Amino acid sequence: MKIKDRLSLYFTLIGSGILLAVMVSLYISVYTIVHNDFYTHLNDRANVAAQVYLKADEISPDSLTQVRNRFSKNLHGEVTRIYDDRNSAAFIKDDEQYWQEKTIKNVRRYKHLEYANQNRQVVGNYYKDNQGNFVILVSAVDQTGKRQLDSILEAMIVVFLIVTITLFLVSRWLAQSTLSPIKSVxxxxxxIKSTNLHLRVDEGKGKDEISELANNFNRLLEHLENAFELQRTYVANASHELRTPITSIIGEVELALNKERSPGETKKTLQLVLEESERLRDTISGLMELAQVDMDYTIAQQSPIRMDELLWDVQAYWVNKAGAEALQINIEHMPDDEAMLTIPANYQLLFIALNNLIGNAFKFSSQQPVKCNFYADEILIRMQIVDSGIGIPKEDLDLVFKSFYRATNSHNFVGSGIGLYVTQKIIQLFKGTLQVESVEGRGTAITIQFNRN
Structure with a gap:
């Protein structure tokens, strides 16, 4: 059964159940009122009978006439009997003893009695009179009340059916309207297939569970898209980037073996082989780093990472590698609450990302000191890595984050063009942003920012 059908059924059952309970309570109340009212009428008939037969000598003739007129107007199926001390019928003949002695004795015992026998209602009263002690029993059928109750019951059944059907139709429409965004999702x-993972599900403008579902599905798609892109990048570029330096090395070595060369030419060949080997080493390192990120990207275990402590760890690494003054950290602002320095992330991946940026800064500034400005408050954490190197041409700024892409002025430096691509993927994984500002010939500033909102 579909969710909309279940919701319609549950809503209808609950609504109908409540309506049925209300109607049953109302019917019982009306039934009680009607029966009690008829008992009152029977009690009046018993009082009138007492006045006609027992009090006739105590009231005026005019009053007696009025009482007898009232007594002559019988109820439907009315039976009235008066019994004396011997439980024998008095005043009104009763050849077949309409009521049993047990009933008469109960009236004498309790002084007043009301009960129902099938569709008849009975009232019994005990009277003390100067002529003796009498029991008056009156019985009748409340035909008018029965018709009223039957009419009310029929009306309730019709209303119940109409309301139940209306509830089902309305609840089905509401369920369909409520769940329509899910059908759209x-x-x-x-x-969405493996070939178009860039597509996203519309999250809408609401903040309900459906929007949350769409948001989480989009996050999953983002992870999958990045993982697929990393794999495609690795496969598509690994062979080309590895083949080029190896082909160059083989060609130079074959040429050197097939022809006698002077020491200068041999040295030049060896220098070329060395450069290509270093390029090959860097490419392999970059591909291994890319493979590591590819492997960890979708399964990265996140934990609270203090960004200031991570930055000090990176500085310690570069102090050992490039000297105490190589990486200069400038703390611009720190929050009062140390918890504001923490973000959910993966330590190893963030270390790789920062290392790539700082490594590039040193490389393209010919090992000149690099600055890192750190700012944190209750809203954001920002790190800006600034160098005074060769900078990036304006036309290359939008392309430097592509895999294996190298700026036009960077070909004299050893590299593979993987570092910034990997760094951007890592920062995006942890909901951060990466911005590049650069002036060719004057330096580059790369800003990492994590917003808490």
Missing amino acids: VRQMQL
Whole structure:
């Protein structure tokens, strides 16, 4: 059964159950009122009978006439009997003893009695009179009350059926309207394949569970897209980037073996082989780093990482590698609450990302000192890595984050063009942003920012 059908059924059952309970309570109340009212009428008939037969000598003739007129107007199926001390019928003949002695004795015992016998209602009163002690029993059928109750019951059944059907139709429409965004999300999900993982599901403008579902699905798509892109990048570029330096090395060595060369030419060949080997080493290192990020990207275990402590760890690494003054950290602002320095991330991946940026800064500034400005408050954490190197041409700024892409002025430096691509993927994984500002010939500033909102 579909969710909308279940919701319609549950809503209808709950609504109908409440309505049925209300109607049953109302019917019982009306039934009680009608029966009690008829008992009052029977009690009046008993009092009138007492006045006609027992009090006739105590009231005026006019009053007696009025009482007898009232007594002559019988109720439907009315039976009235008066019994004396011997439980024998008095005043009104009763050849077949309409009421049993047990009933008469109960009236004498309790002084007043009301009960129902099938569709008849009975009232019994005990009277003390100067002529003796009498029991008056009156019985009748409340035909008018029964018709009223039957009419009310029929009306309730009709109303119940109409309301139940209306509840089902309305609840089905509400369920369909409420779940229509889910159907839209499902239709959009069906369009997403491995070849178009860049597509996203519309999250809408609400903040309900459906928007949350769409948001989490989009996050999953983002992870999958990045993982697929990393794999495609690795496969597509590894062979080309490895083949080029190896082909160059083989060609130079074959040429050196096939022809006698002077020491200067031999040295030049060896220098070329060395450069290509270093390029090959850097490419392999970059590809291994890319493979590591690819492996960890979708399964990266996140934990609270203090960004200031991570930065000090990176500085310690570069102090050992490039000297005490190589990486200069400038603390611009720190929050009062140390918890504001923490973000959920993976330590190893963030270390790789920062290391790539700082390594590039040293490389393209010919090992000149690099600055890192650190700012943190209750809203954001920002790190800006600034160098005074060759900078990036304006036309290359939008391309430097592509895999294996190298700026036009960087070909004299050893590298593979993987570092910034890997760094951007890592920063995006942890909901950060990466911005590059550069002036060719004057230096580059790369800013990492994590917003808490």
